[in-house]
Amino acid sequence: MTNKLDDVFVHPGHLIRRAHQIHMSLFEDEFAVYDISPVQYVILRTVEALDEVDLSTAAGIAAVDKPSCTRFVSRLVERGLVSMSSDKADQRRKLLRLTSKGRNLLPALNACSDNLEERMMERLSPDRRRRLIDLLVEFASLNNDLSRAPHKTPPAVRQNTHALDDVQG
Amino acid sequence: MTNKLDDVFVHPGHLIRRAHQIHMSLFEDEFAVYDISPVQYVILRTVEALDEVDLSTAAGIAAVDKPSCTRFVSRLVERGLVSMSSDKADQRRKLLRLTSKGRNLLPALNACSDNLEERMMERLSPDRRRRLIDLLVEFASLNNDLSRAPHKTPPAVRQNTHALDDVQG
DNA sequence: CTCCAATATTTAGTATGCTAAATATAATTG
């Protein structure tokens, strides 16, 4: 009951391409109201987490090439979600920060992100969801160096989740 | 030891995007000599499998939108790998066939595809490779309808693998 | 201080992957 195309259909590359199409479609649908793209969202979250970042570092964390990062950031700046200013100590570097508008928007975007994850995974059993995430984490991590825009761990991501003196907000 | 970005980094959408980058990079590298893109390869294999297909059907099998399929096919026709002719019974339909040049190229491309799969999976244990493929097959299959260019099973894919009266060519 | 190399960003250019609209042909309805 196999056919001549089966080896194509079960090729990891082909499957990842199809998974990517599904993700893009659901993402666009879920974030449509806010007109935010996947990479824009990662950049916003990166800027939020680091409080202040230069473009190259943000690109590395978000795993995008720098020219694309520049364009996405420009759009975010146009929309008033991010501010960009030259580093006084080094005029080449452009430092990014969230504006209050950007900061206020994030909770809604995080809700979209949660909905998106739910919609992406709802047709898999809980056990399989976990397995798929685990395997994708391993795949992306083990092969990170093979990507054209590899993820780069920031020099020091603030460990806000267990901030010692941050008892209540 | 977690940080504020962990929920982004383990989001299935983000992971699939990174997996896609890795695939694209390796594919381009592996097929560089032949200058063939992932979708071009699937289209070539589709035309080979069906012997003769119209553009829309090919697009559905390859899981690409029709305008993109048109463009990819045009390129394949320019390069003399595929022939395109109007269906005499319905002048709207364009029928695709492999040229002998295209047919002769396929074994080399299939070797690239095998190498690509090996390179994509070599850093995972055999057990995890299987699991990942299984889960991606399930994911793509269960969510196929959510894609903007869903896969469509062809009306009748020739079952050449057990051709009854096709003993030798 | 000047020239040269290195770094950060931006610009230009290309291919992909989609939507929406235009075109061409076929099928249907009255």
Added chain:
DNA sequence: CAATTATATTTAGCATACTAAATATTGGAG
């Protein structure tokens, strides 16, 4: 058979994701 509707393909246009080259600034070597 004329008019309408439906189907197949193509064109136009837009956002993404890269590479390579251009620009601006900094940091050193002599």
